[in-house]
Each structure stands twice: as structure tokens, then as C-alpha cells.
Amino acid sequence: MSKVEFERNSKASTQRASGRIQAALLGAVALTAVAAVSGNVIVHPAAAQTSQTAAPAQMVPSFADVVERVKPAVVSVRVKGENTQTSDRQSGGSNFNLPDFDLPEDHPFQEFFKRFRGQGDRNDEGSRPGQPGPRRGMAQGSGFFISADGYLVTNNHVIDKSSDVEVLMDDGRTLSAKVVGTDPKTDLALLKVEEGGPFKFVELAPEAPRVGDWVLAVGNPFGLGGTVTAGIVSARARDIGAGPYDDFLQIDAPVNRGNSGGPAFNQRGQVVGVNTAIASPSGGNVGIAFAIPSETVQNIVTQLKEKGTVERGFLGVQIQSLSKDIASSVGLEKSEGAIVSRLEGDSPAAKAGVKTGDIILSVNGKPVNDARDLSRTVAALNAGSTANLQVWRDGKRQDIAVTIGKMSERSASSTTQQGSGTEMGSLGLRLAPGSTAGGTKGVAVIGVEPGSTASDKGFKTGDVIADVAGQAVETPADVRKALDDSRKGGKKNVLFRVESKDGARFIAVPVPTA
Structure with a gap:
């Protein structure tokens, strides 16, 4: 080149x-x-x-100021008891287990796993970890102070069946606590720490958060203590089948075992809920947690503090929510309210003139959405107070004043029937007089054809038909006549009131053609 x-x-x-x-x-x-x-x-x-x-x-928004203000009021709740088995309710709750790994004794993670399994060098009886023998159980959860004089809130399932409760403060102190009162139906408990105060405390929010509002969860997940997570309110008024008065906030702030009883805060540092349960296939956080709303907490805590127990209002009725078919059959445009399927004898509702088949639309002007909504509303009323019920009866609205009673534990009796009887092929039912099939009033269901209308509507063998279209029935002929009368009256659906071992309910059945 x-x-x-x-x-x-x-x-x-x-x-x-x-x-x-x-x-x-x-x-x-x-x-x-x-x-x-x-x-x-x-x-x-x-x-x-x-x-x-x-x-x-x-x-990006920072929650540091809120956390700095509220964190000293949040504690770890530790419970000791013989064979303590605190339910985790698929929850943020109490017992926690870390997986077992086959690690050498000198492995650096050995101390970590021993610490967070709650194992020291020795257990309470002095035996070394892993050795068989009697030993007291240890459960852990969370809680928070609501007053400077030592009252604090946690979940009932955190301290249930406990013999010894202590709280680990944010500043490292360990203090003894006594149980003031519990309410298993809402899973709340009130504790009191007598010594070591005054205490930093937090307030319950006076109003419910909106869906989409920020929330902070503070608690003791897996025994770690003082852990803060953030998320939003995902939904309100969730019924998860945990109790008769479910009304949970759903949040997506990460909540795990050990968070049970801990607070969920709004951005003002007020408690909007008590973290109680999670929905999880694995037992860990998947972004679906449930908290008892502050309104419920305030009501229950006030009663526990004043009386040590919780009193609830009582009507003395069995109720069910309205389906579209039931609403249509009684002339209502919307399937809102609760229909009375059974009255208890000498109950407040019976004394006031409430009848089976009445649909309760509102209580003291507050609309009733469904049966569970009515249960919560009545339970919150004081025994001895007067409530105005608006009911739907015979195609029109009617007001009834009821003196609220005091709830007590009650059980329903069960009834079963057997035998052969009259076929009602159009519905898929086999019926017999109750007097010949167990000695009860009404008409006994002794057979249900699979795939039939009756089967689809939920009839079961052992049910007792108490009335059809508001008329009491005692024989299969009475049932047939009521259906014929409804068809002649131009009705498309007719209401059956059915009783079983699970209680009474209404079923809307299409009127069969002639």
C-alpha cells in the first residue's frame, strides 16, 4: 500500500x-x-x-412522616398457652412457620431461622429445640394502643385461649397485658397494659375510606416486628364468610401471618381498619387482605371497655335475601330488602305484628340491601330501643314499630322425612303430608328429581313446604291447588316457604302450565 x-x-x-x-x-x-x-x-x-x-x-409520595408519628403506637402481641393453636384464618394471623432447610449447624442462616421460629438456645422447659417433650405454644400477632392509659386493640383469634399475653413495644420494652373482653363474632379483642405508660396511641378514623384511597399496614409479619407496607383500598363491604357480621375493607397493602390485629392507616394517621385475614392459596401475601372497618371497631371496643361483653339487637326472625324471581313474584321492581321466612314465637318482631312473608325494606329510614345488611343493622341497635321497619306486604308499603330485644344464642331444630308420596311431575317433586312423614305440619319433600325445576331451585329431600303463595299447606293437594290458583290469576312465579334443618327460606317457582 x-x-x-x-x-x-x-x-x-x-x-x-x-x-x-x-x-x-x-x-x-x-x-x-x-x-x-x-x-x-x-x-x-x-x-x-x-x-x-x-x-x-x-x-413520589412519601409516607415517612405518617409512619414516624404512628409507629410507636403499634405493638407485637405475644401469647403463651398450653398447646396454643391460634387460627391464621388464611390470615395475617398469628402462628407462623418457616420452611425447614437441611443446613449445616455452622451455616450463617441457622441463627436467622432459629430466631424467627421463636427458638432460643432453649425452650420454656429447658430442653433444646427439636427435642420431644411437653412445651408451651407461642403465637404472635399485632395490636395498637387507642388510649394513653394502655387500652389496645387486636384480633380475638390472636389471643384466643391464651393463658399469658405480653406486648413488645416499638422501643423494645416487653410488658404484660390482660384481656378486657373479646368478641368472636367480629374477631376483635380489647387488652389493657397497666404499667409503663403513658403510651403513644392512635385514633380511629371517623369515616370510612373510599375505594382507591391509600392505606398503610403496620405490624409484626413473621415475627419481624415494626414492618410497614403500603397499598390502596380495593373494595368495601366484603363478605368472606368469616362471621355473621362480615363487612370487611379489602386492601392490597402486603399483609402476612403475624399482621393480624395490626392497624391499617389512612394518610392522616387514623386507623381505618384492623387487619384480620388474607385470601391466599399459599398462605402468603397475594395482594388480597381484609380489615375490620373502624366504625365496627369503635362500636365493639366501646362496649368491651364499658361492659366487658358485646350486646346486640334482636328481632327474632329468620330472613333471606331477595332474588329477582322472588321480587318479581311479589311485585317489587328491585331485588333489595330481606324477606321474613320464619318468626320465632314471642319474639320482638312477632309482638310488633311482623308476619312471615313480609319483606323488610328499611330500618329507621336506612335502606336494607340484603339479609346480611339487615342483620348488621339490627345487631347495632340497642336492646330496648324502638326501631321503625318499613315492610312490603300485600303489594304495598307498611310501617311497623318494633321494640328491639337482646340477642342470645339460639339453635334451630331439625326435621327429616321419609316415605313414598304424591308425584308432582311438572316440578320434579315427590310430596307427602307432614303428619304422615314425621309428624310435622306442612308438606314433606320426600324426593327431588335430578335436573328438574325443583332441583334447579334448590329443593332437597327433607324440606318441609310450609305455605305456597302465602297460604298454609298440609297436603300435596293443597300445594297443587295453590299452583292452580296462581296460574288462573296470571302469575308467572309463586313463592314457596320451605323449612329445613338449616332454617326457613323462600323459593320462587315458575308456575307450571296446565
Whole structure:
């Protein structure tokens, strides 16, 4: 290669390298400039100077001020008892188990697992961990102070069947606590710490949060203590089948075992709920947690503090929610309210004139959405107070004043019937008089054809038909006549009131053709 050619190629190579460097620098500037416009928190100064039109950086919201204010009021609740088995309710609750790993004794993680399994060098009886023998159980959960004089709230399932309760404070102190009162039906418990105060405490929120509001969960997941997580309110008024008065907030702040009884805060540092349960196939957080709303907590805690127990209002009725078919059959446009399927003898409702088949639409002017809503509303009323019920009866609204009674534990009797009887092929039922099939009033269901209308509507062998279209029935002929009368009256559906070992219920059945 000649000297001229070499110099020409060398110059071209240098120009290409220079061009690549310039392009790379321009690309870097453009990239950081875009980052500045997009609002990222960290922006290189050179990029900000390159673009005079870049929007100012936006800071992500911080919860540090709220956490600093409320965290001292949150405690870890530790419970000791013989063979303590605190339910975790698929929950943020109490007992926790870390997986077993086959690690060498000198492995650095051995101390970690021993610590968070609650194992020291020795257990309560002095035997070494892993040795068989009697030993007291240990459960852990969370709680929070609601007053400077030592009252604190947790879940009932955290301290249930406990013989010894202590709380681990945020400042490291361990203090003894006594149980003031519990309410298993809402899974709440009130404790009292007598010594070591005054205590930092938090307030219950006076109003419910909205779906989409921020919430902070503070608690003791897996025994770690003082852990803070954040999320939003995902839904309200959740019924998860945990108790008769379910009305949970659903939140997506990470909640795990050990968080049970801990608070969920709004951005003002007020408690909007008590973390109680999670929905999880694995037992760990999947973003679906449930908290008892502060309104419920306030009501229960006040009663536990004043009386040590919880009293609930009582009507003395069995009720069920309205289906569209039931609403249509009685002339209501909406399937809202609760229908009275059975009255207890000498109950407050019976004394006031409530009848089987009445649909309770409101209580003291508050609309009733369904049966569970009515149960919660009545339970919150004081025994001896007067409540105004608006009911739907015979196609019109009617007001009834009821003196609320005091709830007590009650059980329903069961009835079963057997034998052969009258076929009602159009519905798929085999019926017999109750007097010949167990000695009860009404008409006994002694057979249900699979795939029939009756089967689809939920009839079961052993049910007793008490009345049809509001008329008491005692024989299969009475049932047939009631159906015929409904068909002649132009009705498309007719109501059966059915009793079983699980209670009474209404079933709307299509009127069969002649």
C-alpha cells in the first residue's frame, strides 16, 4: 500500500470513529433529556440544561412522616398457652412457620431461622429445640394502643385461649397485658397494659375510606416486628364468610401471618381498619387482605371497655335475601330488602305484628340491601330501643314499630322425612303430608328429581313446604291447588316457604302450565 493510500484510509477511519462518538453523545443527551421530560426523580444536570422546556421532576409520595408519628403506637402481641393453636384464618394471623432447610449447624442462616421460629438456645422447659417433650405454644400477632392509659386493640383469634399475653413495644420494652373482653363474632379483642405508660396511641378514623384511597399496614409479619407496607383500598363491604357480621375493607397493602390485629392507616394517621385475614392459596401475601372497618371497631371496643361483653339487637326472625324471581313474584321492581321466612314465637318482631312473608325494606329510614345488611343493622341497635321497619306486604308499603330485644344464642331444630308420596311431575317433586312423614305440619319433600325445576331451585329431600303463595299447606293437594290458583290469576312465579334443618327460606317457582 502506498503512503498516500495509507494516509487516506487512516483519515477516513478517524472520521468514522469521530462520527460514532458524536452520535453516541447526542444519543445520550437525547435519552437523558427524555428522562427529564418524563418526570423521573433523578435527572442529570447536563440533560436539564440541554432542554429548556423540560418539565420539573415529580417526587413520589412519601409516607415517612405518617409512619414516624404512628409507629410507636403499634405493638407485637405475644401469647403463651398450653398447646396454643391460634387460627391464621388464611390470615395475617398469628402462628407462623418457616420452611425447614437441611443446613449445616455452622451455616450463617441457622441463627436467622432459629430466631424467627421463636427458638432460643432453649425452650420454656429447658430442653433444646427439636427435642420431644411437653412445651408451651407461642403465637404472635399485632395490636395498637387507642388510649394513653394502655387500652389496645387486636384480633380475638390472636389471643384466643391464651393463658399469658405480653406486648413488645416499638422501643423494645416487653410488658404484660390482660384481656378486657373479646368478641368472636367480629374477631376483635380489647387488652389493657397497666404499667409503663403513658403510651403513644392512635385514633380511629371517623369515616370510612373510599375505594382507591391509600392505606398503610403496620405490624409484626413473621415475627419481624415494626414492618410497614403500603397499598390502596380495593373494595368495601366484603363478605368472606368469616362471621355473621362480615363487612370487611379489602386492601392490597402486603399483609402476612403475624399482621393480624395490626392497624391499617389512612394518610392522616387514623386507623381505618384492623387487619384480620388474607385470601391466599399459599398462605402468603397475594395482594388480597381484609380489615375490620373502624366504625365496627369503635362500636365493639366501646362496649368491651364499658361492659366487658358485646350486646346486640334482636328481632327474632329468620330472613333471606331477595332474588329477582322472588321480587318479581311479589311485585317489587328491585331485588333489595330481606324477606321474613320464619318468626320465632314471642319474639320482638312477632309482638310488633311482623308476619312471615313480609319483606323488610328499611330500618329507621336506612335502606336494607340484603339479609346480611339487615342483620348488621339490627345487631347495632340497642336492646330496648324502638326501631321503625318499613315492610312490603300485600303489594304495598307498611310501617311497623318494633321494640328491639337482646340477642342470645339460639339453635334451630331439625326435621327429616321419609316415605313414598304424591308425584308432582311438572316440578320434579315427590310430596307427602307432614303428619304422615314425621309428624310435622306442612308438606314433606320426600324426593327431588335430578335436573328438574325443583332441583334447579334448590329443593332437597327433607324440606318441609310450609305455605305456597302465602297460604298454609298440609297436603300435596293443597300445594297443587295453590299452583292452580296462581296460574288462573296470571302469575308467572309463586313463592314457596320451605323449612329445613338449616332454617326457613323462600323459593320462587315458575308456575307450571296446565
